[in-house]
Amino acid sequence: MKFTNRPKWKRIALAVICLIGLLVIAGGSFAAYTSQDFQRGVARNRDNEAVRFTSNYLQSFAYSENPDPKSYAGRTVLFSDTEKDKNLSIDIWVYNYAGSTTLVNQKDITYNMSISFGEGNGTGYSVTTDTGKTVEQNGTTYTISGVTLPGITPTAHKYTVTFPGSDLDKLKITATAIPQKVSVTNNQMLAAVIAPCTGSSTQTFSFEGKFTDTSVAPNLYDGFNYEVSISSGKANATLTWDASAVEIDKFFLQNLGKNETEIATILKDGTLTFVMNQPEGTGDYLIPFYIKDRNKIPASWDDTEGENGMKKIISFNATEITQ
Numbered sequence: 001m002k003f004t005n006r007p008k009w010k011r012i013a014l015a016v017i018c019l020i021g022l023l024v025i026a027g028g029s030f031a032a033y034t035s036q037d038f039q040r041g042v043a044r045n046r047d048n049e050a051v052r053f054t055s056n057y058l059q060s061f062a063y064s065e066n067p068d069p070k071s072y073a074g075r076t077v078l079f080s081d082t083e084k085d086k087n088l089s090i091d092i093w094v095y096n097y098a099g100s101t102t103l104v105n106q107k108d109i110t111y112n113m114s115i116s117f118g119e120g121n122g123t124g125y126s127v128t129t130d131t132g133k134t135v136e137q138n139g140t141t142y143t144i145s146g147v148t149l150p151g152i153t154p155t156a157h158k159y160t161v162t163f164p165g166s167d168l169d170k171l172k173i174t175a176t177a178i179p180q181k182v183s184v185t186n187n188q189m190l191a192a193v194i195a196p197c198t199g200s201s202t203q204t205f206s207f208e209g210k211f212t213d214t215s216v217a218p219n220l221y222d223g224f225n226y227e228v229s230i231s232s233g234k235a236n237a238t239l240t241w242d243a244s245a246v247e248i249d250k251f252f253l254q255n256l257g258k259n260e261t262e263i264a265t266i267l268k269d270g271t272l273t274f275v276m277n278q279p280e281g282t283g284d285y286l287i288p289f290y291i292k293d294r295n296k297i298p299a300s301w302d303d304t305e306g307e308n309g310m311k312k313i314i315s316f317n318a319t320e321i322t323q
Contacts, residue, residue, distance in 0.1 A: 052105035053149075056093045056281030058175055058190035059229055062212060063182045069174050072191040074206070075278065076232030081198045084165040087124070090194065092159040093281065094177050096149035103255065107184040109149040113159060115175045116141040120167035128160045146180070161194075168198050186225075188212070206231040209239070209316025211301060212286065218310045219297040222290070228316045229284035234277045235318040241289065242313045243270030245296035249288040276318065289314060 054060070059073035077090055094113070097104045117125045117140040127135050127142040136143050149155045163171055177190040211218075212225045224246070228239060241248065253263045256274055266272050276282050291297060302309045 052096060052098050052103060053109055053177075053179070053185040053188060053190065054095045054098055054286075055177065055190050055192075057090075057194055057278075057283075058092065058094070058177060058192045059284045060188045060212065060227060060286050061191045063178070063187050063189045067176070067189070067191065069191075069193060072174065072176075072193050073229055073284070074231050075192045075194045075283070077194060077196050077279065078232075079165070079168055079196060079198055084168055084198070086165045087162055088165050088168075088196065089160050089162045090173070090196065092161060092175055092194075094149070094157045094159070094190065095155070096151070097154050098255075098286070103251070104154050105149070105151055105184070107151045109151075109179055109184055110181065111147055111149070111177050111179045113144040113147060113157075113175070113177050114141065115143075115159065115161060115173065117163065118172045118174065120171035121164065124162075124164040124167075126162045128162075130158045163196065168196055171196055204231070205233065205235070205320040207235065207237075207316065207318035209314070211310060211314075214301045217299045218301055219294060219299050221297075224289045224310075224314070226287045226289055226314050226316075227284065228276075228287065228318075230276050230278055230318050230320075232278050232283075234275060234279075234321040236321060237274050237276045237316070237318040239272045239274075239287070239316050240314070241270045242296065243268065243292075245291070245293050245313055246289045247292050248272065249290070252285070252287050275321075 057075050057077075061067070061072065079088060092115070094111075096109055113129075115127050122140060125140060125142075127144075129135060129144055129147075131144065131147050133144045133147050136145070144159070147157060149157065159175075161173060161175075163173075173194040173196070175192055175194065179185050179189065182189065207228070207230045209226065209228045212227050218224070228237065230237070239248075247267060250263060250267075253266060253272070256272075258266065276284075278284075297313070298309050300309045302311065
């Protein structure tokens with residue numbers, strides 16, 4: 001019997017069964033597609049996770065059980081010569097987002113904050129915080145333990161460091177924010193040595209661009225986190241890369257305020273110019289890059305005999321703005 005000759009209820013039932021089958025097939029395809037999108041999103045977030053634990057003065061730093069403070073970023077905070085007879089303060093902020101509050105770490109970050117004073121007169125120091133946690137003191141070292149930046153919600157913690165103005169040009173403030181579970185920050189901590197100085201003291205400006213994870217050969221990665229930083233003040237920065245080999249993260253460009261036309265040109269040329277301002281909290285960035293052509297990615301990070309390393313793929317330069 002032809003399908004059209006069957007009783008009406010049977011035709012309806014068969015049509016429903018066929019429709020369900022089509023929906024299952026389509027649903028499976030849709031689920032596979034969205035799952036792949038989700039996986040790509042998760043991978044992307046994992047790659048960028050270290051960016052989402054940041055500070056106005058502290059710089060992202062590969063976690064170590066016994067870190068060497070000599071390897072921490074140096075930060076200079078300028079004061080007037082007339083302030084040497086006053087009590088001065090610096091606000092250190094710690095964030096769970098990167099640049100924009102839309103780029104928020106999705107996981108809770110519980111960390112321990114440590115702030116120590118060295119090379120000064122040894123007295124007149126204090127640390128206060130808005131976290132509600134107790135500040136513990138041991139000599140000239142202050143610690144705040146178990147501070148949590150909640151996931152999903154943009155959150156900032158402030159630590160106000162106070163010291164006598166007579167310590168200007170001498171004092172070194174070493175500050176670290178170390179996650180209790182470093183996996184939520186892609187094995188990164190925050191650290192810096194802050195030097196409060198007067199404008200009359202001579203400070204050497206420096207800049208640095210580096211890859212944050214070099215534990216295996218670069219051609220084994222799917223992408224890279226590249227960190228750029230300046231030691232103090234403001235600077236005109238230039239970031240260049242081989243646009244045929246890697247591509248910079250578009251969201252980073254958007255967060256810098258670049259429009260679609262500018263982004264298209266930047267991606268094509270492999271050159272980005274922007275201003276960095278250390279006192280305003282834009283003295284360092286962790287920038288994701290993604291591989292476009294794996295055949296052009298070298299097997300070494302540094303230049304070796306007969307082969308160029310990753311320094312030829314991505315490079316950074318900054319010029320201090322003195323006026």
